[in-house]
Amino acid sequence: MLTKQDIFTFLEENGIKHDDKVAVHAALRSVGPIENGADGLIDAMSSYLDKGLLIIPTHTWDEVCREHPFYDVHTSVPCIGTLAKVAAFRKDGVRSLHPTHSVTAFGPGAADFVKGEELCGSPAPLNSSLSKLYEEHGKILLIGVGLERNTYLHSVDERLGIPDRLNQNPFVITIKNYDGNLIQSPPFHTHYTANSDQCVSEYYPNYKEAFDYTGAVKYGKLGNALVYICDARAMTDTVRLLWKNTDHDLCIKKETIPKEYYS
Numbered sequence: 001m002l003t004k005q006d007i008f009t010f011l012e013e014n015g016i017k018h019d020d021k022v023a024v025h026a027a028l029r030s031v032g033p034i035e036n037g038a039d040g041l042i043d044a045m046s047s048y049l050d051k052g053l054l055i056i057p058t059h060t061w062d063e064v065c066r067e068h069p070f071y072d073v074h075t076s077v078p079c080i081g082t083l084a085k086v087a088a089f090r091k092d093g094v095r096s097l098h099p100t101h102s103v104t105a106f107g108p109g110a111a112d113f114v115k116g117e118e119l120c121g122s123p124a125p126l127n128s129s130l131s132k133l134y135e136e137h138g139k140i141l142l143i144g145v146g147l148e149r150n151t152y153l154h155s156v157d158e159r160l161g162i163p164d165r166l167n168q169n170p171f172v173i174t175i176k177n178y179d180g181n182l183i184q185s186p187p188f189h190t191h192y193t194a195n196s197d198q199c200v201s202e203y204y205p206n207y208k209e210a211f212d213y214t215g216a217v218k219y220g221k222l223g224n225a226l227v228y229i230c231d232a233r234a235m236t237d238t239v240r241l242l243w244k245n246t247d248h249d250l251c252i253k254k255e256t257i258p259k260e261y262y263s
Contacts (some may be wrong), residue, residue: 001033002223004208005046014220014229019051019137021113023103023130023152026083031223032143046092046106053107055129055138056087057151060191061100062108068189071099072176078102080149089239092153096129099173099185103129118175121186122166124155131155133232141231144225147204147211154191156236160243165200167192195251203251207239210262214238238262 016022024045034040046054062079064071073095076082093104097113101123105113114129122129130152133140137237140152157165170187177183193200206252210218216234220227240252245261 001035002031003035004040004044004047007041007222008048010220010222010226010227011045011048014046014218014227015050016139017052018049021053021055021136021243022047022049022057023057023138023140024143025057025082025140025145025149025151026081026143027145027225028082028143030224030225034223037118038083038095039090040092041083042087042106044088049107051108052088052115053105053110055103055105055113055133055250056083056093058084058088058095058131059100059151060100060210061123062100064099065169069099069171070176071097071102071173072175073102074096074179076102076113088240097175097177098128099175099188100103100190101130101154107128117178118183120188121170122158122189123191124151127156128155131159134236137234138232140230140231141224141226142228144227147217147228148202148231150201150209152230152232153204153207153235153239156202156239159236160240162186162243162249164195164249165191178196193252195249200251203254206250206255207235207242210238210242210257211235211257213259213262214241222256 060076060079087104090093094110096102098117118224166189170189173185217240218229
């Protein structure tokens, strides 16, 4: 069984510092038994990051949509797995008011970090919590999942202004905030890529060889799970380089990106 000390050792051995800001996506079943389950993982990681922040995506894009444009920070259930569902409703975390791509942050400065997400008009614009990982030199841990689950890469698309990534037909979402008051989002543009047969995130693994080459992603093991240890800034800079060199969309089908694009 994975213990708190095992998690501390994993973080230390893989270069995570106590003051880092770290976002975590996880498939807990891939890890194996964890002492105290999802809560135990959150407790251990937030304790280790005592001078930083643990950031767990608690997305609701499946429930909060054009047909049901309503988000309640206290009751809207995440659609991305057990860790998110546990993190969203813990009393020691601060869940953001982003209606479709909220996060829950744990640690000093959590409230300031997630502040203002009710003003987001798209999934991951500049100044959103995910996008801030770039300025904060943050890390992303993908535990038992691959690049297709790395929501941070949506913020890279938005930061770089990658074309054909947002639905041009927006709608307004009602947000119920911490005090129970109702507020309105700006006109909200969901993810949508007209030229792809599915969400572009399913093709983010196209970037893997480039990330490996530039060192933007390294790898470790937590329990039974392979972990992608991602550097937010290095990933962004790598994607910027790839798009500077391409003459077509790199994430609308499975393809091998030529090495000359990144070497």
